[in-house]
Amino acid sequence: MATRNKSILMLPGDGIGREVMGEVRRIAGWLEKGRGVAFDISEGLVGGASIDEHNTPLTDETMAEAMEVDAVLLGAVGGPKWDDLDFALKPERGLLRLRKEMDLFANLRPAIVFDALAEASTLKTELVSGLDIMIIRELTGGVYFGEPRGIETLPDGSRRGVNTQVYTTPEIQRVARVAFDLARQREGRVCSVEKANVMESGVLWRQEVQKVYDEEYADLELTHMYADNCAMQLVRNPKQFDVIVTDNLFGDMLSDEAAMLTGSLGMLPSASLGATDATGRRRALYEPVHGSAPDIAGSGLANPLACLMSFSMMLRYSFDLADDAELIERAVTNVLDGGLRTADIMQEGKAKVSTGVMGDALLRELDKLAA
Numbered sequence: 001m002a003t004r005n006k007s008i009l010m011l012p013g014d015g016i017g018r019e020v021m022g023e024v025r026r027i028a029g030w031l032e033k034g035r036g037v038a039f040d041i042s043e044g045l046v047g048g049a050s051i052d053e054h055n056t057p058l059t060d061e062t063m064a065e066a067m068e069v070d071a072v073l074l075g076a077v078g079g080p081k082w083d084d085l086d087f088a089l090k091p092e093r094g095l096l097r098l099r100k101e102m103d104l105f106a107n108l109r110p111a112i113v114f115d116a117l118a119e120a121s122t123l124k125t126e127l128v129s130g131l132d133i134m135i136i137r138e139l140t141g142g143v144y145f146g147e148p149r150g151i152e153t154l155p156d157g158s159r160r161g162v163n164t165q166v167y168t169t170p171e172i173q174r175v176a177r178v179a180f181d182l183a184r185q186r187e188g189r190v191c192s193v194e195k196a197n198v199m200e201s202g203v204l205w206r207q208e209v210q211k212v213y214d215e216e217y218a219d220l221e222l223t224h225m226y227a228d229n230c231a232m233q234l235v236r237n238p239k240q241f242d243v244i245v246t247d248n249l250f251g252d253m254l255s256d257e258a259a260m261l262t263g264s265l266g267m268l269p270s271a272s273l274g275a276t277d278a279t280g281r282r283r284a285l286y287e288p289v290h291g292s293a294p295d296i297a298g299s300g301l302a303n304p305l306a307c308l309m310s311f312s313m314m315l316r317y318s319f320d321l322a323d324d325a326e327l328i329e330r331a332v333t334n335v336l337d338g339g340l341r342t343a344d345i346m347q348e349g350k351a352k353v354s355t356g357v358m359g360d361a362l363l364r365e366l367d368k369l370a371a
């Protein structure tokens with residue numbers, strides 16, 4: 001049976017999204033030539049780029065295409081140009097619609113410290129060297145999507161803003177299972193994070209995660225932690241964690257914090273996964289954790305590594321190409337060991353390079369590794 005090409009929808013989005021995606025395209029091209037992998041790559045608009053062209057942060061056509069392809073790779077969305085738009089029209093809505101309609105409930109955000117970058121962290125080197133933690137963020141529920149929501153004007157003329165933090169048992173259980181399954185391939189330790197001391201949704205979260213653990217994963221290790229304490233522990237002693245599982249909003253914040261442990265937001269990839277269907281297929285979207293960084297967009301300063309490592313997560317989780325994923329990760333390691341740095345991870349005595357020169361170096365390194 002001939003194997004079908006792997007279909008990828010690339011949505012570069014706004015700001016540095018376009019630059020970093022350009023470097024990933026070159027690496028994908030290298031894999032096609034050098035490793036005989038066949039991709040069908042299409043490209044579309046999301047965020048501000050789509051607003052400018054179509055007056056909406058995501059068209060129905062692009063949404064439909066995202067549902068059809070094997071995997072989506074997204075750059076970044078947003079920028080000051082679109083900040084004053086109505087909430088429903090903002091660039092971020094395009095990304096949130098993709099997550100919600102593709103039902104990508106499990107967001108994997110690994111924070112790995114490369115040896116070459118341990119000193120680039122704002123924390124002491126010994127605290128972060130060798131760090132390898134995985135944050136699993138629930139991505140389609142909680143306060144991001146809860147109803148009621150909105151801003152209303154009260155009879156006395158004052159205004160009231162409302163959002164709702166809400167979770168159901170299936171929503172909690174399915175993301176807990178993803179965390180436990182991943183922990184099983186790692187050190188087997190899961191820390192579940194909420195605010196059960198002040199929120200009912202947190203109490204339910206804790207109970208349901210515990211139940212899934214007791215019934216299905218009791219051979220692993222489970223601990224519970226309040227989110228504020230977790231934020232503190234992440235900078236005090238991050239290596240105590242293996243897998244962290246938490247809700248949408250806490251996960252948003254804790255993953256930015258964890259990213260900085262690695263030296264830069266420019267280093268953190270992510271995978272957003274849906275449930276596996278009867279045919280074994282699983283919807284997936286991959287994106288760097290960093291934003292569109294409008295202040296440096298177009299100046300060649302962007303770090304393409306988070307987007308590239310998001311692509312390598314795609315190879316691993318969507319295409320079962322662990323060897324090719326490892327090859328890319330090895331190329332990244334070697335290029336960093338060789339002393340090349342984009343501005344965000346620049347250190348004394350290293351060579352500061354542009355987005356494109358970093359891409360050139362990666363291609364050369366891949367050639368070397370494959371020779």
Ligand code: IPM
Pocket residue numbers: 078092095252289
């Ligand atoms: C992220 C981002 C998004 C989020 C924004 C862009 C909507 O911060 O992916 O972490 O809050 O989820």
Ligand code: MG
Pocket residue numbers: 252253256
């Ligand atoms: Mg965020």
